[in-house]
Amino acid sequence: MNALEITQLKYRYRDGTEALRGISFRVLPGECVALLGPNGSGKSTLLLHLNGLLPEKKSEAGAVKIFGEAVSSANLELVRRQVGLVFQDPDDQLFCPTVAEDVAFGPQQLGLSETETVARVKHCLAQVGLSGFEGRSTQHLSHGEKRRACLAGVLACDPRILVLDEPTSDLDPRGRREFKAMLRRLPATKIIATHDLELAVELCARTIVLDHGEIIADGRTGELLSDEKLMLAHGLERPHILHHLHPH
Numbered sequence: 001m002n003a004l005e006i007t008q009l010k011y012r013y014r015d016g017t018e019a020l021r022g023i024s025f026r027v028l029p030g031e032c033v034a035l036l037g038p039n040g041s042g043k044s045t046l047l048l049h050l051n052g053l054l055p056e057k058k059s060e061a062g063a064v065k066i067f068g069e070a071v072s073s074a075n076l077e078l079v080r081r082q083v084g085l086v087f088q089d090p091d092d093q094l095f096c097p098t099v100a101e102d103v104a105f106g107p108q109q110l111g112l113s114e115t116e117t118v119a120r121v122k123h124c125l126a127q128v129g130l131s132g133f134e135g136r137s138t139q140h141l142s143h144g145e146k147r148r149a150c151l152a153g154v155l156a157c158d159p160r161i162l163v164l165d166e167p168t169s170d171l172d173p174r175g176r177r178e179f180k181a182m183l184r185r186l187p188a189t190k191i192i193a194t195h196d197l198e199l200a201v202e203l204c205a206r207t208i209v210l211d212h213g214e215i216i217a218d219g220r221t222g223e224l225l226s227d228e229k230l231m232l233a234h235g236l237e238r239p240h241i242l243h244h245l246h247p248h
């Protein structure tokens, strides 16, 4: 069964902007897919659809299926349990005073007991390298730590699909390296919208390129990113890292 199946997904914002013009693709369980494209190409709009944040009224039902279940207002809750979305800006995601409260919020909503919740918070903070941060104020973390806390909060709901919007955009080189290593260790199916082409090469076997709300290319990351003509035509560039790699 596909983890994700998108069929002819279209979306138009209220002001008439056509953000998605008929997107179709499937993702198998365990795949890690990079979503590339210039600003305004539709990446964020697509990610929001993956957990039903933008109700898709105009297109026919069944445009987005998560593990075979069509996303609709009737099963939004079920879908959101399966899909964990890590926002681009951690400040949009963190809303509790302390790290522990923030990470505990999801498990509490799922109805876990206090003991289970505490154990899960501890486990997820350890997964992102924030052991012992339980009592820290979410507002006084470094940017990298905020990103990790967001990821811990999402992991705490145990999603089968992890969706990340620009996870490394404002991290320093060490922060980026550590965050990538952490993502690599997570077994969930991953969809990562990014401008960080090294991240795409290092983590994602497959890449989808979006432009003007359409899929321009979908294939093996190394091949697509080595295609200089394709990259330049869609506001991207061939990453330096590929210059050091053999073509095969």
Ligand code: ADP
Binding pocket: 013, 014, 015, 017, 018, 019, 037, 038, 039, 040, 041, 042, 043, 044, 045, 046
């Ligand atoms: P990306 O994430 O690739 O930068 P977006 O999904 O944010 O692209 O945007 C896709 C298109 O939709 C762009 O033309 C953008 O200007 C437009 N858009 C995004 N959000 C809104 C909104 N809330 N209202 C109207 N247009 C929007």
